[in-house]
Amino acid sequence: MAFDAPIKTRVQLKDSELAARQWDEWRATRRQLMKLGAMGGAGIAALNLLPATGGSTRALAQDAEPKMGGTVSMSMADSDATSFDPPVPVDNMSIWTMLLFYDQLVRVNADGTAIEPGLAESWSGNEDATEYTFNLRDATFHDGSPVTASDVAFSILRAKNQEGGAWNFILSAIDTIEAPDDKTAVIKLSKPWAPLEADLAMFSASIIPQSLVEEQGDDFFQHPIGSGAFKFVSWEKDQEIVLEKNPDWWDTGKPYLDGVTFKVLPDSNARMLQFQGAELDIATSVPFNQLQSLQSNPDVKVVLDPVARIDYITLNTLVAPLDDVRVRQAINYAVDKQAIIDNVLFGYGEIANTFLPKMVGHDDSLPPYPYDVEKAKELLVGTAAENGFELELITQAGDAVDTQVCQLVAAALAEIGGNITISQVDGATLLDAVFSPDPNFEMAKVYYTTDILDPDELATFGVVSDGGALAIGSSYKNETVDQMVLDSQSVLDPEERQSMYNEIQRLVQEDAHFLYLFYPSGRTAVQAPIQDFHILPTGNYRLYEVWRDDV
Numbered sequence: 073m074a075f076d077a078p079i080k081t082r083v084q085l086k087d088s089e090l091a092a093r094q095w096d097e098w099r100a101t102r103r104q105l106m107k108l109g110a111m112g113g114a115g116i117a118a119l120n121l122l123p124a125t126g127g128s129t130r131a132l133a134q135d136a137e138p139k140m141g142g143t144v145s146m147s148m149a150d151s152d153a154t155s156f157d158p159p160v161p162v163d164n165m166s167i168w169t170m171l172l173f174y175d176q177l178v179r180v181n182a183d184g185t186a187i188e189p190g191l192a193e194s195w196s197g198n199e200d201a202t203e204y205t206f207n208l209r210d211a212t213f214h215d216g217s218p219v220t221a222s223d224v225a226f227s228i229l230r231a232k233n234q235e236g237g238a239w240n241f242i243l244s245a246i247d248t249i250e251a252p253d254d255k256t257a258v259i260k261l262s263k264p265w266a267p268l269e270a271d272l273a274m275f276s277a278s279i280i281p282q283s284l285v286e287e288q289g290d291d292f293f294q295h296p297i298g299s300g301a302f303k304f305v306s307w308e309k310d311q312e313i314v315l316e317k318n319p320d321w322w323d324t325g326k327p328y329l330d331g332v333t334f335k336v337l338p339d340s341n342a343r344m345l346q347f348q349g350a351e352l353d354i355a356t357s358v359p360f361n362q363l364q365s366l367q368s369n370p371d372v373k374v375v376l377d378p379v380a381r382i383d384y385i386t387l388n389t390l391v392a393p394l395d396d397v398r399v400r401q402a403i404n405y406a407v408d409k410q411a412i413i414d415n416v417l418f419g420y421g422e423i424a425n426t427f428l429p430k431m432v433g434h435d436d437s438l439p440p441y442p443y444d445v446e447k448a449k450e451l452l453v454g455t456a457a458e459n460g461f462e463l464e465l466i467t468q469a470g471d472a473v474d475t476q477v478c479q480l481v482a483a484a485l486a487e488i489g490g491n492i493t494i495s496q497v498d499g500a501t502l503l504d505a506v507f508s509p510d511p512n513f514e515m516a517k518v519y520y521t522t523d524i525l526d527p528d529e530l531a532t533f534g535v536v537s538d539g540g541a542l543a544i545g546s547s548y549k550n551e552t553v554d555q556m557v558l559d560s561q562s563v564l565d566p567e568e569r570q571s572m573y574n575e576i577q578r579l580v581q582e583d584a585h586f587l588y589l590f591y592p593s594g595r596t597a598v599q600a601p602i603q604d605f606h607i608l609p610t611g612n613y614r615l616y617e618v619w620r621d622d623v
Contacts (some may be wrong), residue, residue: 076290092607104598133540137621138603138617139328139623140327140619141328142329142622143330143332144353144618144620145336145352146333146356146615147333148169148338149340151165154500156169158278159237159239160237167333168613170313171275171278171612173296173300173303175190175279177191177206177267180612182614187273195207201261201264201268204261205256205257205258205259206224206258211299212299213284213298214318215284215297216320216481217283219279223280223282224249225249226245227278229249231245232246239276239291240327242268247261256430267561271524276530287315299322301321302327302616303329305331312335314332325569326428326437326612327615327617328617337352338471338498339473343356343468353598353599354598354605355595357473357595358595360595363418364418372600375594375595375605377608379592379598380429381429381591382428383519383589384586385518385587386520386586388404389548390545395514396453398582399452400583401582402488405443407443407480407485408480409482409586410443416476417571417593424440425438426577426580426581428527428530428573428577431522431527432526435577449488461490461517463494464515465481465494466505467494467496468498470496475496477517520609521610530575546585550580553576559572560573602620603619
């Protein structure tokens with residue numbers, strides 16, 4: 073049954089009593105949450121992101137004993153990685169890869185429901201939530217040197233102060249970090265910061281060896297060294313990234329695999345051909361039209377784990393006629409999103425109603441823009457687009473799904489006078505156009521996922537005007553929204569914070585800086601011998617828990 077909670081997830085919970093118990097914990101006082109942290113839990117232990125009951129291949133218990141050995145190959149579907157300097161990249165391929173060879177103080181647990189210990193085996197906070205003490209476990213970097221509290225202070229403060237970094241805001245409340253000894257890191261905040269534990273599990277807060285980074289400079293990130301489950305081996309640009317097992321990882325007995333190879337395969341046809349030929353063990357971003365046939369194949373497992381993702385078209389609000397909110401609203405009314413879901417996604421998706429994916433903080437009571445062509449035409453009267461408009465829509469080359477989506481969007485906008493030119497570009501060019509300090513596009517088909525179990529990241533990244541990404545390149549600015557997002561960061565009461573997020577989502581939807589499309593289901597194909605592969609709601613994967621039953 074669905075469970076009504078103060079911060080909703082829009083997923084079906086498997087156990088309503090469990091859900092109620094977890095939400096009772098979430099409603100607890102800040103002092104109680106800090107006590108949970110001191111015992112190795114976290115203050116957001118009840119951020120419920122339980123997988124949906126339908127479509128997921130996750131089992132409640134492991135059926136077989138994992139086997140050691142073997143390797144897996146997995147696709148990188150968007151593009152090649154761009155950087156392994158933790159606070160730098162904005163692309164998921166870099167982010168999800170680096171999470172396997174870097175550790176953070178804390179991490180998202182296996183179910184994607186809470187924060188659990190990482191390099192910190194326990195932590196606690198003071199009563200007013202402005203000081204946290206993290207107790208480090210015995211861990212070593214891949215070169216054999218110990219991970220110390222000084223490395224923690226160096227890494228996190230470096231990420232916070234990264235010049236021109238897109239993610240500085242994540243750590244902006246951190247004032248100082250002290251290292252009274254090698255195993256203790258004390259983080260002092262300038263103000264209470266509700267998402268702190270969630271933020272510290274983010275890739276940008278990865279812990280790197282201070283001495284090596286200071287010695288090697290930027291060269292370090294061409295052959296990075298972390299303390300994570302896998303060691304970095306090689307990176308052949310636009311071809312593959314190779315990792316190998318770290319036998320000295322602190323999580324004893326893991327990883328099970330000897331290594332992982334990530335193949336750069338942005339073309340969906342090439343990706344699926346390699347999977348069908350057994351040259352690829354794990355194929356990500358499977359075309360929706362192939363899911364049903366794959367599900368009927370006994371040699372394949374289809375993983376439909378729900379991911380907190382939204383697909384949308386970002387609109388450059390500085391470009392005419394998109395600088396007029398009426399035109400942006402008209403575009404949202406003119407597109408039949410359900411038709412896209414039915415015809416391109418084959419039903420594996422849901423109409424997007426807010427900038428937040430289906431995650432903590434999402435307001436599922438807010439109606440999405442309905443399909444209403446006449447309303448769209450009415451809105452255009454008196455605007456610069458009244459007699460027609462021309463815009464370029466850029467999308468990633470080789471992505472069959474995005475191409476079809478853009479074609480349907482262009483056809484829909486033609487009904488209200490839009491002449492839309494679709495331009496296919498490679499993934500790196502798309503990122504450069506959208507995330508440039510001076511965004512160089514008009515419309516762009518993109519998506520994002522959350523990296524943390526808190527809505528603050530996407531609110532700041534996606535809608536705050538000076539949040540580091542110019543509201544996903546849209547240059548959208550609403551001063552009321554900006555202030556509300558900032559204010560919500562220090563609100564520790566979950567019900568009050570949810571109310572603020574509901575209003576933020578309403579205002580942002582009305583301003584229509586996106587063409588809201590859909591929340592897709594997960595869609596990963598896995599060869600039968602590969603066991604215990606799952607996608608977290610944050611989009612990444614714990615490959616250190618994956619194993620082969622054919623070794």
